[in-house]
Amino acid sequence: MATMPSSEACSMALAMAAVEKGTGDDRGMETLQYSGWRCHRKIHARRPAGGMMPAVRRVPAHGSWQRTRGVMVASQFITQLAFTLGLPFLPLYLQQLGVHDPQRAALWAGASATFSGLAMALMAPIWGRLADRVGRKAMVLRATFAGVLVVGGMALVQGPVALLALRLLQGLLTGTVSASNTLVADSVPKNKLGSSMALMQTAVFAGAAGGPLIGGVIADRFGYRWPFGATAALLLLSGLLVLLGSREEFKPQARTQPSRSERRARTRQIWLLLGPIIVVNFLDQLAGSVVGPVLPLVIAHLAGGQQSGVATLTGTILGSVAVSASIGALIAGRLTGRWPPPQVVAACAGGAAVFALLQGLASSVLLLGVFRVIMGLFIGGTLPAANVLLGNLVPPQDRGVAFGLTASATSLGFAAGPLLGALLVHVGLRAPFLLTSGLLALECLWMVWSSRRLNSASG
Known part of the structure; x- marks a missing residue:
């Protein structure tokens, strides 16, 4: 080492x-x-x-960082609200596009999420490195305005192949969460990093709370195309808010050319420190996305096979989970100021694993919803605590690529999870919940094993 x-x-x-x-x-x-x-x-x-003076970063002025953080929290909320209007109902939209068999629709939905996630995993470090060179705000605007065009186009597709192609393009060009987190982490004072990351994650969950509920109502009343059009409009609003409201005093920092041995030592040190966080991001997103493609089908099964109102019911459950997750994110943000972040991550993952298992045993929509809401309270705290740890470990000039690497891990989990969930439908509708529980338990054990090294490095 x-x-x-x-x-x-x-x-x-x-x-x-x-x-x-x-x-x-x-x-x-x-x-x-x-x-x-x-x-x-x-x-x-x-x-x-x-x-010679080394590379330095000016400590942000009081009013400047508060304004930027407020704008980015609002933008994050609007963006997540927009993205979750239509995507949770993709299996039902695919049935409208001609994929009538529920299992095939789930497989198409899983494949589209996989292509999108793999593309995002490929591009995230590239966008992160570019953010370290040209600025963080430019990357937020790129991701948001690209989403306007791509997701808006999903409202106009005539078949599953076109939808799959646009999902791939979405993965290549978007990725607002990591870009926004990098901008905020680089703008706020270090003693405000924990609360700021918690606010950003709360905005993600709060937006995800309203999106499925509103999108479900829109889909049930007007059809499954309309939520995607509404997504494009909200993303346009979010992009304009960032463009006009946020401030960034970005100056590319001068870098000396290290020797080959210094580069090897630095790369090894970075991976030793970031490796555990990257694994946590992968497992967390993998566990969180396994159930996604099959959840509407499970709810329809527990409701007696009726299709009427399933979108609204699914949106209500997803929205309630997002509310509980946003509360969990705020609690985790406070706990990271008292307890080491690795312990917070482990505790949240362990609690979420228990209630994911109980979902697999639920015999009614009500029990499924209750267990899923409680799981959201725990799982909402994992990523804010991991992001605080990342901000403590990584210096400002490397945060773009660091958040890009963790975003790649998240995207890989998002790519693999839906496909695994769709394949497990052939085993049984409850199988994805059991896999989710196992993955969260593994995340808990991994963070417990890594905690000593991470506490020493960030302390």
């Missing part, structure tokens, strides 16, 4: 991160933050005589 910088090296590097404003004393100093792995402190010192 590559050695971490010594306390003397950190002190020297941090001392170099302060800039003298002309008076030569502490009162004339401007506080800057040195961005090195595990060297996150603010200090006052003189510029070394004749020395």
Whole structure:
């Protein structure tokens, strides 16, 4: 394992991160933050005589970061509300497009999610690296306005192949969550990182709470094409909000050219620290998406096989789960200030595993909904705690690519989960819930095993 910088090296590097404003004393100093792995402190010192200054990041002004965070939370809410208007009902939309058999419709829905997730996993690190070079705000705008065109086109398709192609394009061009999280993480002071990541994740869940419910009502009353048109309109609103309301003081940081051995040591250190977080993101999304393609079919089965009102009922359950998950995200944001984030992740994953198992045993729609809502309370805390840990470990100049890597893991889980769920339908409608429980239990055990290393690195 590559050695971490010594306390003397950190002190020297941090001392170099302060800039003298002309008076030569502490009162004339401007506080800057040195961005090195595990060297996150603010200090006052003189510029070394004749020395080169390392890359630094200006601490954001009070009003600026609050405004940007508020705009991004609102944008995140609108975006997630938009994306969840139509996608939860994809199996039912596919039946309208000519795939009448429920099992084949679930398989098509799973395949579309898989193609979209794989494409997003491929592009996320590329977009993240680009964000480190051109700015985070530009990547948020790219993802949002691309969604306007792609998802809006889904309202006009005439067959499952065209829908599959647009889902692939969606994966290649969108990805708003990681782009928005990177912008917020780079804008807020470090002592506000935990609460800010919790607010961003709460916005995701809150948007996901309203989306399925509103989309289900729209679909039942006007047809399954209309939610996709509404999605495009809301994404346009979200993009304009970010364009006009957020502020970013981004300056590409100068990078020295390291030697080959230094690059190898740095790469190994990054993967040793980020590896556990990447696995958590993968398992969390895999577990969360296994049930997606089959949930409307399970609800229809428990409701006696009736199709009428299934979309509204599905949307109500998904919306309720998202509300409980948003509450869980806020609780987790507070807990990370008291407990180490790895312990918070493990506790949330373990609790979610128990209630995922109970869903597989539910005998009615009511019990399924209750167990799923309680599971949402636990699973809502996993990603905010993981994002806080990521922000503590990764220096600002690498956050774009770091969030991109975790987004790739999330996308891979999103790609594999629906396909696994669709294939498990042939085993039984309850099988996806049992797999979800096992994956969440594995996530809990993995984080317990990794906690000592992560606590040491972020402490």
